[in-house]
Amino acid sequence: MATPVTHGTITAAQNFNAEAEAEKLRKAMKGIGTDEDAIIRVLTSCSNEQRQKIKLQFKTMYGKDLISDLKSELGGHLEDGVLALLDTPLVFDAKELRKAMKGAGTDESVLLEILCTRSSDEIKELKKAYHQELKRDLEKDVVSETGGHFKRLLVSLLQANRDCSTTVDKDLAMKDARDLYDAGVGQWGTDESVFNKVFVSRNYAQLRATFVEYRELAGHDIIKAINKEMSGELEEGFLSIAQSALDSQAYFAERLYRSMKGAGTNDSQLIRVLVSRSEIDLADIKLRFQAIYGKPLGSWIKGDTRGDYKKLLLAIAKE
Template sequence: MAAEFIIKYRLARAALELAGTMLAWEDFDAEADADALRKAMRGIGTDEDEIIEILANRNNEQRQEIKEKFTQCFGKDLVDELKSELRGNFEQAVEALLDAPPVYDAKCLRRAMAGAGTDENVIIEIMCTRMNEEIEAIKEAYSAEFDRDLSEDLESETSGDFKYLLVSIAACGRDESDEVDEDKAQEDAQELFDAGEDRWGTDESTFNRILVTRNFNQLRATFVAYEGVAGCSIEDSINDETSGNLQTGYLAIVNRAKHSANYFAERLHDSMAGGGTDDDTLIRVIVSRSEIDLLRIKAAFFVKYEKGLASWVEEDTSGDYKKILLGLIKGDDE
């Protein structure tokens, strides 16, 4: 039985206009899939292609049903069984697919804060791009998985104005209506200008209040008005007036408001560009966005980098790991 926070998360997602590559499998049979996965792991060797065929063609809700049916039929945990058979990045991708989305985000956040050092980029990617209902579900999943309070961990693992930004986001106070008040946009634009470009030093509290509480349509109107007031873009001002993790967090919110697909396209590109591959980010973005907006991200990726996302992944990964990622992406023309 799905936890209450997962049910709330699904209901919130159902209200969104989604553009994911992963849809519900029409002829879905959880028991047949569970049995096929069991057979793929029996005997000498593992049938990785069968595992990929099933997991890369079922949406997350169906995967949760397969997990439950596997335990009912065979008395074993599907994730544990697969982990004993698989290795490396392929294992990591499979495990990510079998977590419910808020549980997966909670695990990513915990890994980003556990041990020595903190991976602020992971925290920013998740906290600065999720909607209120998603964050509430992540907080509940975090508590259920780790018996810890997410807001308290964010506060203890970060500092300064960046800490205040994250704690504010975790409080889930963003207006999520579609309404735009042009007068308010003009007023907020002037406040942002007065708090940054028009003074010595920066009043981060004003940036924090406006960026964290206004709905994204309202923020887009504010950013347009800002260019008229300041004579430059809000991104230019943030780059001039802030630095470090706070700057990265502010820019993530701006990009999320303007065109979230561009933000995630950049994250994917950066994970593969240069020497080596940031496989954690590559898996996290593809898996977490596959049922939300991966179609838009693919389009944004092609426009920005003049080459398809699937082509990049094809060249940058290998083996079964490559196959499962490409199975989620569904090619460059879909």
């Protein structure tokens, strides 16, 4: 089975010139006042790889750090979004994970959003980036900040040992479906370790086949089974994996919706999803968002954000 083609909203700029872009940023920050529109235009008109070249060229040309200059000129959520665009994807993920675990309390949903949706290769590189950037061990931090079956799920994901192929073994799907049924609704209590083994080690195509067999066997889908058998962070963890396997774009559309739903906006989550998916599948996520929630993503952003921060988010989403 071929891997589906996905579409980001941000692509590499044609005829890219790092020196010219660095000059535009310098001009936008020089003198009295800051040209936020120019900064937004430069950073959302090229790929992350090209932004790294602009950072290097800026320091080469002016002997100043672009990040430091932007911090001195910007503030609030606009600054957060701009700096997110200037991190490499791996460093950005590493910083988000650390932020989720630092201080009092842990934001488990951030751990799940990142660790349940990245490939095995991405998680291997993420662990390296976490150590290099933060001088800390990601697995040790996760173990110290979580507990129980939820901790075991995250530690399993951090082994980055999921099958990366798209091969489907129908016999294995039938066996896994039976094991999941027997570990859940087929007995008193739930054997979480069986769910852990299947959900963390099988490739997504194999999981989808397993979920089809599970429905045939149980008469209800795997989502209902997780809702019935699990609770709290563990429930959210298995749901995140299942939803990512079944419809990754719908999963991220829901994350965006949740970030803007109700009183107040979860700006950290909103920025993280938009930035991290901007070069992967944000265009597809936008389509799923409108199909599920009945309004374009841009209209939600316009209603929940203000000023230059709103301009930045709309530019990332190409709305």
